[in-house]
Amino acid sequence: MGEVTKTLELKLVDPNVHKREKLRETRDAYQQALQAAFAAGCDTQSAANDVVVEYDLSGYAKNALKMYVPQLHNSYDADELHDDHPVRFTNEGLQLDHQPQNAIEWYVKIPHHEDYHLWIPAHANPDQRELLEAVYADDAEMGESRLFERDGTWYLHVTAARDVEDQSGASARQRTPIGVDIGEASLVTVCHCDESGSPVRPRLWADDGKAVRRLRKTYFTAIRRLQKRGSERIAESYGDALWDRIDDVFHHVTSEVVEYAESVENPVLVLEDLTYIRENMDYGEYMNRRLHGWGFAKLHAQIRYKAAEKGIPVETVNPRNTSKACHACGEHGYRPRQATFQCSNDGCWVGEYQADVNGAINIADRYRGGESHRQSDRTSRQKAGDDDSATDGASLTGPQDSQADAETQQVTLGTYAS
Known part of the structure; x- marks a missing residue:
């Protein structure tokens, strides 16, 4: 259920x-x-x-x-x-x-x-x-x-x-975890692995990430100019219109994420736990400020309720180092470019890899390794700790x-x- x-x-x-x-x-x-x-x-x-x-x-x-x-x-x-x-x-x-x-x-x-x-x-x-x-x-x-x-x-x-009702009566071990990586370069990236651990059909919504970045930049530039001119009402109306367009992109992408999950046998969508999301945002003051303003919570919420409508379970895992570790050998690497992950282990076959796909596989592997935090469980723990x-x-x-x-x-x- x-x-x-x-x-x-x-x-x-x-x-x-x-x-x-x-x-x-x-x-x-x-x-x-x-x-x-x-x-x-x-x-x-x-x-x-x-x-x-x-x-x-x-x-x-x-x-x-x-x-x-x-x-x-x-x-x-x-x-x-x-x-x-x-x-x-x-x-x-x-x-x-x-x-x-x-x-x-x-x-x-x-x-x-x-x-x-x-x-x-x-x-x-x-x-x-x-x-x-x-x-x-x-x-x-x-x-x-x-x-x-x-x-x-x-x-x-x-x-x-x-x-x-859940779409499938499969147990947690029988499910196929689909890692969902939310970022700024690719708005969302999803990937799952076959029985041998090889990535299957990774999908990236990179163009949608570009569209949202462009809309956000337009928003902040235009609002700043309109406010300097004292056009508060125009600024508010214009801002609402731009955010509506961003919401449209979010809804389109999250619907396609759920459609991807429907194409996988016994799927479970695995997200990064927002409770710990800041632990994974150590990119310096400028990037931290941008990422804290990103639509993580809204994208999470839309994926959760759209998946629930289709009976697809959603789980969360701690995001720490999912973007830094190599999915093949576990060694930490670095990003020579925004979309590229470079493994630091000379003996690893990965070498260079698509960074967001690497992160999505790591997220799925966290669930496969037995780590998950159900949304309802976490909510109960928070309520129990209220003062x-x-x-x-x-x-x-x-x-x-x-x-x-x-x-x-x-x-x-x-x-x-x-």
């Missing part, structure tokens, strides 16, 4: 003036609490709680902040924050209701502060209807939700997880906006409201 996780997209339908004001109050209070906790260097949930508890937010937003701020310091090494972070709520905060007889079928309850929440009608992505209905029926588990405004329209993104619980914060028991108000609002908008 595997698990697929997706992000459900909901567009809030024209909240009235009062509700827009409340949404903005929530966003402003959240941004202030986030900035304060980050500036205070909170790297534990307890420390973050001491800061955010003073702000006029629901307990669900405070609990999300308690978990998020330490990640910014401990996992992402963030040096600064921008003011466009979405408002996060823990999974208990949001409530869905379905009224299929109405022109607008879906309603969401959004926490405002400790004693007030808002019911607002919402349009759902029609391609996600089945999973959204599964969440409503408790056949899928709702995760964290994020509230944000874009071009005057409010949106909610809600993570949802659902169990799916306080996510139950702190007030429950919503005071006067609240009603769903009837939301239904009345959506009736006045008519069938063609958007």
Whole structure:
């Protein structure tokens, strides 16, 4: 049994003036609490709680902040924050209701502060209807939700997880590990080996890596120029368009990675564990800065949920030295060029080898050698080590906006409201 996780997209339908004001109050209070906790260097949930508890937010937003701020310091090494972070709520905060007889079928309850929440009608992505209905029926588990405004329209993104059957009943020893190397030269490289250990059908997405590098360079150059001219709104709109194009490349490549895995008998995709990814990024200050801004986490997430949809298991291994060691003899080598690995062992048959393929084989070999960290296992270990619980914060028991108000609002908008 595997698990697929997706992000459900909901567009809030024209909240009235009062509700827009409340949404903005929530966003402003959240941004202030986030900035304060980050500036205070909170790297534990307890420390973050001491800061955010003073702000006029629901307990669900405070609990999300308690978990998020330490990640910014401990996992992402963030040096600064921008003011466009979405408002996060823990999974208990949001409530869905379905009224299929109405022109607008879906309603969401959004926490405002400790004693007030808002019911607002919402349009759902029609391609996600089945999973959204599964969440409503408790056949899928709702995760964290994020509230944000874009071009005057409010949106909610809600993570949802659902169990799916594995494609194969093969045991771990019977599986064929496919190493997945994510880099900057080749965006993704995959390779597996036959029974004798010889590489089979390596595939590199080098052109896609070039496309993403070009888009990122265009983004940073253009944004810098527009900001110098004071064109903040144009910069934001232009930046969103460029990142959408990068996301399109990511989705295209990760879909093809999963298609590659489907062509292999009893596959298991093996990724580098993001928990340890920095140990493999010792390329100097300039390259470290570039790689920390690379889309490792997003590519990992897309591969995981697309593989889960196909019933293909995904495992992770420690990435340390996967790019430095020779896959044939284990000796450390070097890169005379970005895409070339040079083995330092004169007696090794490898000599020069494609660097990303060498890394992908090493990743697969780590799994074949018995090392793997299931995503669910690692999550459980992290939860077990938390220094306080996510139950702190007030429950919503005071006067609240009603769903009837939301239904009345959506009736006045008519069938063609958007």
